[in-house]
Amino acid sequence: EAGVVQSPRYKIIEKKQPVAFWCNPISGHNTLYWYRQNLGQGPELLIRYENEEAVDDSQLPKDRFSAERLKGVDSTLKIQPAELGDSAVYLCASSSTGTNTEAFFGQGTRLTVV
Amino acid sequence: AQKITQTQPGMFVQEKEAVTLDCTYDTSDQSYGLFWYKQPSSGEMIFLIYQGSYDEQNATEGRYSLNFQKARKSANLVISASQLGDSAMYFCAMREWDFGNEKLTFGTGTRLTIIP
Numbered sequence: 001e002a003g004v005v006q007s008p009r010y011k012i013i014e015k016k017q018p019v020a021f022w023c024n025p026i027s028g029h030n031t032l033y034w035y036r037q038n039l040g041q042g043p044e045l046l047i048r049y050e051n052e053e054a055v056d057d058s059q060l061p062k063d064r065f066s067a068e069r070l071k072g073v074d075s076t077l078k079i080q081p082a083e084l085g086d087s088a089v090y091l092c093a094s095s096s097t098g099t100n101t102e103a104f105f106g107q108g109t110r111l112t113v114v
Numbered sequence: 115a116q117k118i119t120q121t122q123p124g125m126f127v128q129e130k131e132a133v134t135l136d137c138t139y140d141t142s143d144q145s146y147g148l149f150w151y152k153q154p155s156s157g158e159m160i161f162l163i164y165q166g167s168y169d170e171q172n173a174t175e176g177r178y179s180l181n182f183q184k185a186r187k188s189a190n191l192v193i194s195a196s197q198l199g200d201s202a203m204y205f206c207a208m209r210e211w212d213f214g215n216e217k218l219t220f221g222t223g224t225r226l227t228i229i230p
Binding site for chain 2: 031033035040041042043044045048056089091093100102103104105106107108110
């Protein structure tokens with residue numbers, strides 16, 4: 001079974017440019033998370049989806065970040081315009097419904113804003 | 115207040131020795147779950163072990179065990195017979211539910227280095 005797939009793996013952009021990340025979760029997983037991980041830190045939740053509904057986006061900087069999960073499967077996370085402080089690894093994870101189900105993570109997208 | 119606290123930024127351990135990575139948590143919920151993840155230098159987050167708040171037995175998965183002390187709100191990871199491949203970042207995480215909304219929160223991690 002394929003794991004969580006993210007693309008691209010690496011992205012370098014100039015500040016003020018837009019950027020988008022794509023995530024394909026594990027088949028059948030209803031819950032999808034986007035996390036941001038700064039260097040030397042733990043992942044911090046940006047947004048969580050249950051199927052196609054964003055149920056927790058309280059940590060998403062909505063002035064420049066947006067996300068969607070059409071049809072409750074794939075998801076995209078967009079930043080427009082990017083700032084230097086957005087440089088980080090963006091992790092996508094998915095899990096099935098249940099109290100003891102672990103979240104499976106993709107390999108992440110390492111974003112560098114110059 | 116931090117939900118998950120990992121007080122050891124880095125640890126060096128001799129190969130084949132056991133190692134304990136500390137994790138304390140803060141929640142007022144009765145039902146919650148605790149997870150440990152490993153993150154090698156390649157970047158992926160690898161699930162290691164899970165402990166539910168109602169589980170009376172400490173969780174074990176191969177060389178990994180979770181020392182769960184509910185009253186102290188601690189969930190330390192124990193790795194027995196450490197190997198060079200155990201060198202990585204280790205994150206403790208907690209899943210809790212807030213008015214039906216699930217939250218999965220991570221600590222800041224511990225960098226473990228196994229010395230040959």
